[in-house]
Amino acid sequence: MDPQQRRGRGAVSNRSGRFEAQDRLTESDGWDMEEDLPQIRTEVREEVARSFITYNKSPDLPFDRSINPYRGCEHGCIYCFARPTHAYLGLSPGLDFETRLTARINGAEVLEKELRARKYRVAPIAIGTNTDPYQPVEHDRGITRACLEVLRDYRHPVAIVTKGAGILRDLDILSDMAGQGLCSVGISVTTLDPALSRRMEPRVPGPAKRLQVIRALSEAGIPVRIMTSPIVPGLTDTEVEALLEAGREAGARAASWIMLRLPLEVAPLVEEWLRTHVPDRADKVLNRLREMHGGQLYDAQWGRRMRGEGVYAKMIGARFDHAARRLGFETQSIPLRTDLFAYPIRKGDQLSLF
Template structure:
């Protein structure tokens, strides 16, 4: 396995240039042979600092549905139409995937994105395969399908239109308010038992959210999304993910109550995960944003992972082990029962799946 390089001052990005971003560094990915660091040229002249802008590059996908066999996940297939995510959540466990593109899991992950512009076309082709057997497709498990780029590109919506036409079940995970644009599709699918949504609410504090998730709608707006979805008949699960020990763990009960009041039907949680390059990114962020709590938070994580900041073993990676992990699990379950969010989300239907007729199909002769 490729080793991570230690962070140096040269990896740091100017604070003014990265305003509104989650990562404060742009360390090369673990597969890169070369490193890039900023150095002082000695001229001691003031430089103009330009705001770092987001780039979205088109990508032509050859396949779209990704399959997994993880016992930790409640689904066996997912689609992601974007690589990278402008929301900039510093803790995002998907950041290491940017290393496969030769880009940094740091600032590159949230500023150098790719969009699978033919996603809907490829999805339809895969659903039409004679070997395909329907099961719930998860959207948003790696990067948010309703990040800012979606407002213009509408790739997620195009995929939802395909799933609607095929009467295929879908479960969406998001922090974005953009999902409300697609209420027409989701409410129709939900009425047939074909759609559910998970909305991530990590904290009720606007200040913590702004520092931790700089380009995500604030907590109040995410709760409003839950309310709008619920009123439209879409089953919604509140996701208290991730819980950050020593920072957001005191909010567990309040988050569940707020989700219940907004109309959520169920709730789940995941402990903060720091795989690969995420660990040094989060540690650097903690020492900058929360210097008085950094050691406490990091030590809690080590307690739950056998002295490491993260252990990737199935059955442990999502929750951790030890006294603290068991305490959070017990608190969450007790609060979930108390507020009435302990019931399972309604199962999505697969028996309605069908191939819609296309122009030129034999069925068209009898219309």
């Protein structure tokens, strides 16, 4: 696709998803004439959700439930492992994922209904595990904030993952919940190089801004984790120690890492990006990934998909562990309280006798 059309976006193409019978390619019509091609704009559709909490049984994850206020993500991180989910909507995991978004407008209402169900048993809810809850559309829609208001009222524990500076708008809710041991936040910082960040994650606040967010959250009493994720072999792997040092200086108390993951359509999208933006590094990145996954670009097996295997993967893990210990980071999930969960009193509710 013409670079001017996709300016400010992460993906290079808009190839169809794996369920489509036909692929879409942009080709010249043969006329030697300049055309004023329109830049791709973001579209937001609305969805009335019937359910909102998603459950998982993955042994790789420190949570068993999550919520996602939006489908698709305008941040446009080329490496996003959630891109293949857009194929279920009949859309492309490429540029469609970044530009054709869905806002789940009744999310807070459905969330409250699910929390009040008799069979519900409290455990931390994760937000931002699929798409970022503080992507630009949240500034207008406010669905994430509405969900946090519900969780605050029910004194329900929540763990948030984001790259967005918009989280600072909700400091009032988050600091209140953190004071009760009900909230933690993970901020993903992939690189300290602003130029690389702008190409790799084009609509995300720059690295310096994300470190400022860590500092602001920490100063507000909210426990923060710096997530050096994903580590891109041959591209950002030299920055592991520097990222951790910057996060610690900004006030992060915990740290974690994940190796670059290329499930399904993400693999060809990332390869296109590498050959377009860093052609001298492309083969090195791809070959490192193959080394860690038995000759494949990705292995979806639990226990291997997040970190990979082999000498290189062990070396990255050892470097991270050494730096984390030196800097005094916690590497386990920040514990959150579940014993405070209670239904708030609503108008018309039957009051307890005692």
